[in-house]
Amino acid sequence: MNNETIELMRVLKNIKDESCLDEYLVDIYDKYKGLEFKTFFEDILKHKQITKSELIKNACIDRTYGYQILNGSKKPSRDKVIKLCIGASLDIKETNKALRLADCGELYSKNLRDAVIIFGVNKGIGILKLNELLYDRGLACLDD
Known part of the structure; x- marks a missing residue:
């Protein structure tokens, strides 16, 4: 896995609740949308x-x-x-x-x-x- 993926996995592991998960998903979507x-x-x-x-x-x-x-x-x-x-x-x-x-x-x-x-x-x-x-x-x- 590349460093970016490892970092994203670390962040996901440390998410405490669903509201934080939603924030993460929005951030990821904003970062990677349009990349096709x-x-x-x-x-x-x-x-x-x-x-x-x-x-x-x-x-x-x-x-x-x-x-x-x-x-x-x-x-x-x-x-x-x-x-x-x-x-x-x-x-x-x-x-x-x-x-x-x-x-x-x-x-x-x-x-x-x-x-x-x-x-x-x-x-x-x-x-x-x-x-x-x-x-x-x-x-x-x-x-x-």
């Missing part, structure tokens, strides 16, 4: 100065489907989120954040497939090379 997958990637694109079309091409995702994911009209699969993250050259922390925002679960180092993906993200390996690494180890490639 679509917004996260809009910020990434702006920060990295890449276009949606470049990202979709780098991620090896169908053009129409990629735009639907980025505009929020389609919910992406876990593999599509990973491909977008690789296409945007995100680090592991940013990738896990995107996976959380998409409700897809973070990469887990004790899972063999996830371990190979983590390796690929950490080394900046592209989609094709990562799929090759997965395939060579008998693991499912990132979906097309």
